[in-house]
Amino acid sequence: MSGLVLKLGPKERVLINGAVIENGDRRSRLAIVTPNANILRLRDAIHPEEANTPVRRVCYAAQLILSGDADAENSRLQLLRRIEELSRILTDNDSHMHLTLATEAAIDRQFYQCLKSLRALLPREDRLMAVGCS
Numbered sequence: 001m002s003g004l005v006l007k008l009g010p011k012e013r014v015l016i017n018g019a020v021i022e023n024g025d026r027r028s029r030l031a032i033v034t035p036n037a038n039i040l041r042l043r044d045a046i047h048p049e050e051a052n053t054p055v056r057r058v059c060y061a062a063q064l065i066l067s068g069d070a071d072a073e074n075s076r077l078q079l080l081r082r083i084e085e086l087s088r089i090l091t092d093n094d095s096h097m098h099l100t101l102a103t104e105a106a107i108d109r110q111f112y113q114c115l116k117s118l119r120a121l122l123p124r125e126d127r128l129m130a131v132g133c134s
Contacts, residue, residue: 004032004039004112013042018068039112040066044119054089055118055125058082062106062115072109079106079114086121095121 006014008023008030015021017038032039040063051060061079064070080103087099098120105114 003035004037006030006032006039006041015040015042015045015067036109038066038068040115053125053129054086055121058086059115059118059122062102062111062118065111066115072111076106076109083118090121090124095124 006029008014008028010023010025010027012023013020014023014030015038016032020042045067046056046060046063048060051057058079061070061075061082065072065075065079083099083103083106087096090096090099098117102114102117105111105117
């Protein structure tokens, strides 16, 4: 079976195609077999006021597409531009790999994978911001 498998903790919430779904009292697994379903774990969601750094802003843009709050076709080009801007800032090989994966996913309209690749950059950005503020 292909597709996405979500492992949910007790009472964990997930947004699937605009509907908030809450898990029961026990851990569970959901297999998402519908291609191109828009899925966002609410524990991973970035709130608007948290979108205050370059990577978080791009993650938030991808998240808006996933949640259905932004039109995918109209927002995809802007998302690709923002990823390109990040690639000019984060030039190390590991960041380049994640940005390349995010770009390919956005081109293929795989916005969950795009967001996943972008989120992998958050710890690096946090470290860079901490060094810059020291």
